[in-house]
Amino acid sequence: MDDLSKSFVPAIFILFLICFLSIALFLKKTSQAIDYWLFLGSLPSLARNSNRLPEWFTEVFCSLGRGSFFIDGPIFSNLKYFVTCHDKNIEYILKSHFNNFPKGPDFKQIFEPLGDGIFNADSDTWRVQRRMAHTAFLSGEFKNLLSSMSRRVVEDQLVPVLVHVAKTGTTFDLQEMCWRFAFDVNMNAVFGIHPRYLSIELPSNDLAEAIDVAQEAIFYRHTMPMLSWKLMCLFGIGREGEVRKALTTINRHIYEHISQKRIDMSNGAQTFDLLSTYIKNIEEHKRSTAPSPHKNEDEFLRDAMFNLFTAGKDTIASGLIWFFWLVSKTPSVEKKIIEELKMLMSSKTGELLEHHEWPWVFDSDDINGLVYLHAALCESLRLYPPVPINSKTVLNEAVLPDGSLVKPGMQVLIPFYSVGRMPWIWGEDCLEFRPERWIDGDGKLNLHENVSRFFTFNLGPRTCLGKDMSFTQMKAVVAAVLFNFQVEVLEGQHVCSKPAITLHMENGLKVKIQKRVM
Numbered sequence: 001m002d003d004l005s006k007s008f009v010p011a012i013f014i015l016f017l018i019c020f021l022s023i024a025l026f027l028k029k030t031s032q033a034i035d036y037w038l039f040l041g042s043l044p045s046l047a048r049n050s051n052r053l054p055e056w057f058t059e060v061f062c063s064l065g066r067g068s069f070f071i072d073g074p075i076f077s078n079l080k081y082f083v084t085c086h087d088k089n090i091e092y093i094l095k096s097h098f099n100n101f102p103k104g105p106d107f108k109q110i111f112e113p114l115g116d117g118i119f120n121a122d123s124d125t126w127r128v129q130r131r132m133a134h135t136a137f138l139s140g141e142f143k144n145l146l147s148s149m150s151r152r153v154v155e156d157q158l159v160p161v162l163v164h165v166a167k168t169g170t171t172f173d174l175q176e177m178c179w180r181f182a183f184d185v186n187m188n189a190v191f192g193i194h195p196r197y198l199s200i201e202l203p204s205n206d207l208a209e210a211i212d213v214a215q216e217a218i219f220y221r222h223t224m225p226m227l228s229w230k231l232m233c234l235f236g237i238g239r240e241g242e243v244r245k246a247l248t249t250i251n252r253h254i255y256e257h258i259s260q261k262r263i264d265m266s267n268g269a270q271t272f273d274l275l276s277t278y279i280k281n282i283e284e285h286k287r288s289t290a291p292s293p294h295k296n297e298d299e300f301l302r303d304a305m306f307n308l309f310t311a312g313k314d315t316i317a318s319g320l321i322w323f324f325w326l327v328s329k330t331p332s333v334e335k336k337i338i339e340e341l342k343m344l345m346s347s348k349t350g351e352l353l354e355h356h357e358w359p360w361v362f363d364s365d366d367i368n369g370l371v372y373l374h375a376a377l378c379e380s381l382r383l384y385p386p387v388p389i390n391s392k393t394v395l396n397e398a399v400l401p402d403g404s405l406v407k408p409g410m411q412v413l414i415p416f417y418s419v420g421r422m423p424w425i426w427g428e429d430c431l432e433f434r435p436e437r438w439i440d441g442d443g444k445l446n447l448h449e450n451v452s453r454f455f456t457f458n459l460g461p462r463t464c465l466g467k468d469m470s471f472t473q474m475k476a477v478v479a480a481v482l483f484n485f486q487v488e489v490l491e492g493q494h495v496c497s498k499p500a501i502t503l504h505m506e507n508g509l510k511v512k513i514q515k516r517v518m
């Protein structure tokens with residue numbers, strides 16, 4: 001063979017191989033509803049859809065017609081995601097084989113502003129946090145505080161603001177009101193503080209703003225290679241520079257609240273917020289002989305409180321805003337909610353509706369038992385789960401109930417958003433807002449039937465601790481708003497979700513309200 005042929009043969013072989021791989025990969029691309037590129041894997045698809053992951057995952061599941069798929073990163077990277085909305089897989093990962101699916105080291109680094117708080121912790125650190133939080137949430141005093149405080153914030157802050165905008169006929173952003181409400185209620189519940197962020201003047205609040213900055217940066221960390229945001233963090237530039245400043249503000253506020261609380265408690269103040277409960281718990285522990293589980297008490301309290309606060313604030317606001325939007329598009333549901341509230345009011349007061357005082361605020365204990373309102377909230381949380389995607393890391397290789405093989409170090413993504421939108425889980429009418437699916441033939445809530453497919457509050461040992469608290473707060477707001485006001489969502493708005501860890505609206509929800517005439 002001459003020299004020319006010698007160099008031609010390998011070149012032709014390589015060309016043939018490339019053609020073969022390209023055709024194979026092209027075929028894979030067209031059959032999988034998610035692009036697969038030579039060398040790059042599915043990274044281009046992931047990047048293109050990174051600002052609409054919940055919607056994109058839902059589209060992929062529907063076009064594949066099955067509940068799981070893999071996303072491969074570039075050929076030489078170890079990036080590999082397993083995405084699943086298969087109900088049996090979810091139960092396996094979150095419940096029956098919970099220990100094999102921790103949050104993992106990457107999660108902890110991305111969410112490092114949360115410190116060692118409950119969201120960011122695994123194994124023993126998590127167990128300590130979970131035990132303390134569980135005790136605090138279950139206490140009768142805390143539950144009482146929560147229901148009286150939800151009513152107070154609605155009565156003293158939310159309703160007066162809404163009466164004001166109704167009288168002036170002003171257009172306003174309902175999402176912002178929900179944010180402000182959730183901020184105030186959770187400051188009360190966690191720190192025992194009354195910031196009045198929700199008031200007619202719509203004041204600014206540096207803590208609220210700093211938390212938003214930190215949360216946004218955490219979200220964008222998910223979309224970048226770790227090395228790049230870590231370098232930005234090291235040099236304090238871009239979003240990472242803003243996070244540094246935001247964290248200084250957040251820490252200053254939280255440490256101030258902790259030391260003020262200690263002073264108040266040593267002066268004999270009786271408070272039942274979560275911070276007080278934690279401090280009492282730590283003091284009791286010190287009196288026992290057991291070694292303290294906390295290296296630095298204030299740091300422990302800072303992490304614990306910051307986690308509890310962020311857990312409650314954004315989720316409640318998100319749950320509320322999508323609910324109001326769905327109700328505005330479904331007048332039949334609104335009508336039934338108002339009928340239920342009217343009946344409650346008449347039964348409580350014996351008054352004729354025409355004579356009731358306006359605005360009217362319900363007691364949390366009374367509205368907690370309303371069946372249709374509860375069903376409507378569950379239905380909205382199914383379609384718009386405030387935490388749209390949960391993520392876990394695989395510890396040991398496992399074969400999941402649908403036969404998928406997951407390997408150590410792989411990231412598992414569970415899009416709760418998609419779970420609520422799969423016809424094979426919720427039926428062909430899964431995209432309809434139909435609270436009736438939560439009510440049985442006897443007119444009672446059939447939560448039991450939905451327990452194995454409604455994952456909005458997570459499942460298993462890490463189930464949300466604030467579920468009851470969330471319903472109490474959301475019902476208090478919904479009852480006050482819908483019973484007293486007619487909410488008109490302005491036409492022509494583009495309502496879509498914002499890329500974030502919790503599901504918010506990108507452009508808010510502009511509304512006008514007026515007094516409801518019964």
Ligand code: HEM
Pocket residue numbers: 118119130133308309311312313315316319381385386387390455456457458461462463464465466467469470
């Ligand atoms: C509609 C409102 C809410 C929804 C949909 C919701 C949903 C969730 C979800 C999906 C998780 C699991 C997160 C994960 O594993 O990373 C979670 C955990 C948690 N939630 Fe909620 N949540 C809501 C409101 C609240 C409120 C008001 C609180 C009270 C402060 C709260 C406290 C917690 C806590 C402490 C955890 C951590 C549980 C653990 O890791 O052991 N949540 N929640």
